[in-house]
Amino acid sequence: VxxxxxxxxxxxxxxxxxxxxxxxxxxxxxxxxxxxxxxxxxxxxxxxxxxxxxxxxxxxxxxxxxxxxxxxxxxxxxxxxxxxxxxxxxxxxxxxxxxxxxxxxxxxxxxxxxxxxxxxxxxxxxxxxxxxxxxxxxxxxxxxxxxxxxxxxxxxxxxxxxxxxxxxxRGEYQTRSTELGRHLHNRLRGLIGHGVVAVRGLGLWAGVDIDPALGTGKHLSMKLAERGVLVKDTQGATLRFAPPLVVTAEEIDWAVDQFADALADSRP
CATH class of the missing domain: 3.40.640.10 (Type I PLP-dependent aspartate aminotransferase-like (Major domain))
Structure with missing residues (x-):
């Protein structure tokens, strides 16, 4: 194991x-x-x-x-x-x-x-x-x-x-995860240096490491929940993004925008 x-x-x-x-x-x-x-x-x-x-x-x-x-x-x-x-x-x-x-x-x-x-x-x-x-x-x-x-x-x-x-x-959801996952990761990587330290993953699955100066992963996940975005915190300073496979590009943009706002609000 x-x-x-x-x-x-x-x-x-x-x-x-x-x-x-x-x-x-x-x-x-x-x-x-x-x-x-x-x-x-x-x-x-x-x-x-x-x-x-x-x-x-x-x-x-x-x-x-x-x-x-x-x-x-x-x-x-x-x-x-x-x-x-x-x-x-x-x-x-x-x-x-x-x-x-x-x-x-x-x-x-x-x-x-x-x-x-x-x-x-x-x-x-x-x-x-x-x-x-x-x-x-x-x-x-x-x-x-x-x-x-x-x-x-x-x-x-x-x-x-x-x-x-x-x-x-049918392969429809594999294609969606590939294409929309690329969009999700591009948007999340755009936040590196703005409260995000690293982004990992494949498809519609991303692990995002948060700058510890902004708080814990739990702290950020609660701020996102207040904005209508549900993510899972893990390992203290990491958020896991796993949107449903029926998500749209517009919904991804909205969720990442909410994330960017939550990061900005957490800056000391």
Whole structure:
């Protein structure tokens, strides 16, 4: 697993989390995980041994602040997993389903993992829906009746998810995320030096580092909420912009203008 990951808040997941807010007061922790730096394929290779089952990563780390890895990272992990007979598991719950301009973020690097973890957008904003997606030689180790979920696979959620998949097949939302994402990032980068320190991300997903002199990410997110713009603060001084895939260029301009005003109002 990668350091600074976010894969959820169940007990096994927080066992390999760096987030003390999620870990503190919970346990006992599940053993057997080896955290290594995100983006460091050599460290991953050093951590793999004959008992390793899988490498689990977010292709772009979300809660860490929209961290995009080096271009050779995912291809090197894919090669490593092939060589060592280890599964490559990609958590695409935040990064996938057209958010970054591709159906899956892994596609930016030409990588196909052995297992996809999908959720959130899979329910189309209508119902909660998640899925583990893999070929039959992987998922075939589970047989009918051996694994289940009270909230998994109900007819309405399955119908919504199937509709989302059919919409993604058209490519419309991947194109929108690419084109409008370019516009979003250009506008946000225009604020560097005016309260913004750095901008990262792909498609309609951006991590924006705030000048600490203007306050915390939480402070700026509250100022934006007062202006009708909802963003997620993370890592103390970072804001995550993730507009809906149906957003327009005019709405992006309005939101970034509100952000610029909030930055100006926060200057000492």
């Amino acid at each position: 990668a350091r600074n990951n976010f894969h959820g808040r169940t007990t096994t997941i927080i066992s390999f989390s760096d987030d003390e807010t999620a870990r503190r007061g919970f346990g006992p922790y599940t053993p057997g995980f080896r955290p290594v730096p995100f983006g460091d394929a050599a460290a991953a290779a050093d951590a793999v041994d004959e008992r390793t089952v899988a490498i689990l990563i977010e292709p772009i780390q979300g809660e860490a602040g929209i961290i995009v890895p080096p271009d050779d990272y995912l291809p090197r992990l894919r090669e490593l997993c092939n060589q060592r007979n280890v599964l490559l598991i990609a958590d695409e719950i935040q990064a996938g389903l057209a958010r970054t301009g591709r159906t899956f973020a892994c596609e930016h690097w030409g990588v196909v993992p052995d297992v996809y973890l999908l959720g959130k957008a899979l329910g189309g904003g209508v119902v909660p829906l998640s899925a583990v997606v893999a070929d039959s030689d992987v998922l075939g180790v589970l047989h009918p009746g051996e694994h289940g979920s009270t909230f998994g696979g109900n007819p309405l959620a399955a119908a919504v998810g199937s509709t989302v998949v059919s919409m993604l097949r």
